[in-house]
Amino acid sequence: MIIEEETEDYMKITAPTLLLDKQKCLQNIAVMAKKAKQNGVRLRPHFKTHQSAQVGEWFKDTGVEAITVSSLRMAKYFADQGWTDILVAFPTNLLEIDLINELAGRIKLHLLVVNTETLEVLQQQLQFPVNVWLKVDAGYRRTGVLPHDHTTIDNLLNNIEASNSLMFSGFLVHDGHTYKQTDTKAIQTIHSTTVYLLQMLRERYFVRFPGLQLSIGDTPSCSVVENLSGVDEIRPGNFVFYDLTQQRIGSCSFDDIAVCMACPVVAKHPERHELIIYGGSVHFSKDVLPQEDGSVCFGNVVELNGKGWSAPLEGIKLVSLSQEHGIVKANPEQFAKYEIGDLMYILPVHSCLTSDLMKGYLTLEGEWLEHLSGVPQYALAR
C-alpha cells in the first residue's frame, strides 16, 4: 500500500516528482529534427522548456548545433555545457551587459532587439561583436516591431549598419497566438501569413543585407504545419515534452507527452469522491485547461504500466490546486482504485512551467536529470 506495485523500487518516490519518458522525448526530438531537414530549415530548438544539460545532449546527438534560450542566465548555463551558438530570444536586457560581454567573448551570441535605444547602449558598451535579430510582431502583440513600420525598421537597421560590433542576422517572429487556437487551419493561416510578411521584409532589405535570415518558432506551428519552408530556421521548444495544452491545440497526441508528475495520495473523501494529493501550485504551476462544461482541469490522471504511462483515464482529473495540495475529482470506480500512500500519475497542463518548478527530472530508467532552476546558485556565480 505504501509503495505502488508498478513503481520500480529504485525510484523510491516519496514526494512530488517529475517523471521523464526518455524514449518519448527522443522520439519528439527525432520527429522535429527530421521535419526540419525535410523542409530544408535549421532546427534551433528553444531550450526554455527543458533547461537541462542532459536533455540538451540528446539534441546534440541528432546534429543540432545552434540553440535558443529565453534569458542570458540560461545562455550562460548552456554555454558552460559546451554550446557555442546561442540565441537569446528575449528583448536584450541592458542591465546584464557584463554577462553579455562575458558570453560574447566566448560563444556566437545572438541578441534580440525591438528598440533603437537598446542598440545605442549596446554599441557603446559591447566589448565583442554580437549577432542581432530584429524581433518582428506578426500578430501576437507581445513585443516586436510591426512588419509594416518601415520607419522604425529602417532606424534600427541604420543603427546596426553604423555599428562595428552589431552584426545583422535577420528578422525573427514568435507567433504565440497559435497557443490560443484549437483549429489547425487557424494555425496554418497564422503561419503562412507570418512567412509571407517575413518574405516581404527579406525582399525589402536583402540588397542591403544579402545574408539576412528569417527565423520563426512556436510549437503549434512547427507541429501542425507540414510545409515549414520559406524561412531559414525554426525555434520550437515545448515539443520536446509536449503537454495537455499542446494536445488540446492539436500539436500532439496524449501519447507524445513525455513528462508526468508522480504525486503521493494523502487523504480521501469518500462522500464526494475526492482525493487529496501532495502536489500543488508550487509543483504544477497555476496554468489551467478550461473544459467545455465550464469546469477547469489542472492535469489528467494516467496509470503507469511496464513501458511508461497510459492514456488519460476517464472519470478522474486534477480540478483544484493550492500551494501544496491538489484536489482530484473521480468517479466511484476510479476513486476506489487509490489508497492513501499510493502515487498518482498526472500529465501537466504546461510542461515548461511544471519543469521550472520541479527543478529536475527522474527518467523511467531511474536516472536524475538536472534543470537550471535546481542548479545551486554557487554553480552559476561567475
Add this chain to the structure above:
Amino acid sequence: MIIEEETEDYMKITAPTLLLDKQKCLQNIAVMAKKAKQNGVRLRPHFKTHQSAQVGEWFKDTGVEAITVSSLRMAKYFADQGWTDILVAFPTNLLEIDLINELAGRIKLHLLVVNTETLEVLQQQLQFPVNVWLKVDAGYRRTGVLPHDHTTIDNLLNNIEASNSLMFSGFLVHDGHTYKQTDTKAIQTIHSTTVYLLQMLRERYFVRFPGLQLSIGDTPSCSVVENLSGVDEIRPGNFVFYDLTQQRIGSCSFDDIAVCMACPVVAKHPERHELIIYGGSVHFSKDVLPQEDGSVCFGNVVELNGKGWSAPLEGIKLVSLSQEHGIVKANPEQFAKYEIGDLMYILPVHSCLTSDLMKGYLTLEGEWLEHLSGVPQYALAR
C-alpha cells in the same frame, strides 16, 4: 539610464529580484504577535509564505516558539535551523515515513490526520511519539473531516487512543474560503462559525481528552477579526508579507505589503503604451487579480523612494505574463517615465508563490535572505 538613480549602488540588480522591506515585515510580525497576546492565543505562524531561515529568526525575536509548515521537507529545513516545535499542516504523507521518524526523534513534531488509514500506518511504522491533530473541514471543502461526522471522528479518536505513539493534540481548521471574500463581515461570520463548531467538538470530547486544543489560521480571519479568543492557537502565514490579494480582501493596506519585485524594462511600445519587462510567470506565478472592468492584474507598479516604495501608481499595471516576459500597460504619462534599462517595481498578487519562485530575497539594506526553494539539494540531503 542603465541603473535607476533611486537604486542604491550596492543592490546592483540586473535580473528579476524580490525586494523585502524588513521594517514592514517586522511591523507585520509585531502586530500579529501583539494581537495574539491580547487575545490569549498562541501564535504558531505558518512559515510556508517566507520559507526563510532569517525571517524565521525575526519571529523568534518576538517570542514565537512553535511554527507551522506545509511539508515535511519544510519541517526538516526549520528543524535544522533550531526550531523544536513544528506542526506540518498538511495531511500526513505516509511515503515520507523515514523523514517523519527522523524528525520525530529530535523535535516535537505535530502531524495532521484526515483518514483512519493514515493512523493505522503511522501506528505500525512510527519509531517515536508524534502529536496528532484532526483536520476539520469547517466549510472550505478542500480536506478535513466534517464537524458533524461524529462516526468518523470517533473512529479516528479511537485509533489514536489505542496507539502508544500517537498523542491527540486537538482539532485544527483552515478556513481557506476567507480568501474568496472581500466583505469583512463575511470573514467574521466564517470565523465565528468555525470557532462555534470547534467549541462544540471540544465540548463533545474534552472529558475523554481534557488537554485537547483548538487551532485555526488563515490570514484574512486573523487580520480582519478583532476577537480571536475561543481557540488555543492561530496559524496565519501570509501576513508576514501580505500582497495584493490580501489588500483586496481587506486584510491589509497597500502600505503593509513587505515584498516587491524589481524587474528590468527591456522593450517599449509607444504606439500602445506598453512596456515589456524581464519578469514572467516563472518569477511572479500565474496568480491573478480580476479587475472590476473584466481585465486582469498580475501586479501593481510602485516607485522606490528613500524609505522603501510608494503606494501603487495610478494608470500603470502588469496585465500579462508569459514564461519570462511581462507586459505592463500604462497611460501616456506613466509610460514616458520609463526607459529601457530601468528597473520597474511591482507588488505581487500572491507573495507565497512569488517567494517560492524567486528563491530568495534582497532586503532594502542590501542583505540577501535565503528561501528553502533556493537551497541547494545537497544541503537538504540527509
